[in-house]
Amino acid sequence: MRLHVVGNVCVDTSFRLPRLPRPGETLNASSAVEGIGGKGANQAVAAARSGADVYFWAPIGDDDMAGRITETLKGDLDVDRLIRLALPTDRSTILLEEGGENAIVSAVACARAFDPILQTDLSETWSEDDILLMQGNLSWEVTATCLKLAKQSGLKTVLNPSPLSDANVEDFADVDLVIVNQSEAAALTGLESSAAAADLLFNKGAASVVVTLGREGSFVWDHPDDPPVPLAAHEATVVDTSGAGDCFAGSLVGLLAQGKTLVEAAKVATRAAAISVARLGTLASYPSRAEFSEIIKISELENI
Known part of the structure; x- marks a missing residue:
């Protein structure tokens, strides 16, 4: 079973x-680090390191930064499905507090111009029983079309609609699994209660829902008729939270692609996210393949 991650880098x-x-204020940073990110790339790398067979589809620009992206991702992913557009490569600026919280600003011209159905052979490459994972960086029209075609082709569809941008709760009929954090669930549905938000997502067509709660862990609804399974977060000394949600989402879906149940996958993903927040950086903070192998073994032993 292949996992197709369609998104940005x-x-x-x-x-x-x-x-x-504060507004209007200039602060001096204690350090500045440049690396590769983007929710699509982050989730694809996390899924690949978990052991999944990942096909990553994303746009890059026609500049030197695109070459750096390709070289960096080669260590984890097949880069043959990155396509070049006649635009500057997307980039983000992350402001990171000493306590681990962050604020992010992104330029996303490539992501917004990307249409994988028209510009790639995605729909000719995927197969029935594969999984499609998408995020919120592409236009909602493109995202909705991909999800619909994938669903019609027999794929399991997963959406982490972050950033929310144009996402509409009315359009989740083609999504099998929704992964959102607590604030996104509230913004998307207009409901503060995670349980109520999940119920509304089910009513709109979602088959399963995961709501992450940061330091409080997550709730997993595998089926609308089942009670939620609460998962506590693992203790960690928080150094940098950037990309932790992508580590969770990517590794969770990567494990689904390897036959794990939703709860089993979420338990491993919770451990992976705890490792990531205790390290600096985004991709650099994610567990290695060897570390994933170890935490998968630990989780399997706990389930015996």
């Missing part, structure tokens, strides 16, 4: 600060 510049700046 960008160059991240992270500035470490004692606190986030």
Whole structure:
């Protein structure tokens, strides 16, 4: 079973600060680090390191940064499905507080111009029983079309609609699994209660829902008729939370592609996210393949 991750990739510049700046204020950073990110790339790498067979479909620009992205991702992914557009490569600026919280600003011209159905052979490559994982960086029209075609082709569809942008709760009929954090669930549905938000997503067509709660863990609804399974977060000294949600989502779906149940996959993903927040960086903070193998073994032993 293949996992098709369709999304974005960008160059991240992270500035470490004692606190986030106030409006109109200039602060000096204690450090600045540049790396590769983007929710699509983050989730694809996490899934690949979990052991999944990942096909990553994303746009890059026609500049030097695109070459850096390709070289960096080669260590984890097949880069043959990255397509070049006549645009600047997408990039993000991350402001990181000493306590681990962050604020992010992104330029997403490539992501917004990307249409994998028209510009790639995605729909000719996927097969029945594969999984499609998407996020919120592409236009909602493109995302909705991909999800609909994938569903019609027999794929399991997964959506992590972050950033929310144009996503509409009315359009989840073609999504099998929705993964959102608590604030996204509230913004998407207009409901503060995670349980109520999940119920509304089920009513709109979702088959399963995972709501992440940061330090409080997550709730997993495998089926509308089943009670939620609460999963506690693993203890970690928080250093950098950027990309932790992508680590969770990517590894969870990667494990689904390897035959794990939703709850089993979420338990491993919770451990992976705890490792990521205790390290600096995004992709650099994610567990290695060897570390994933170890936490999968630990989780399997706990389930015996």
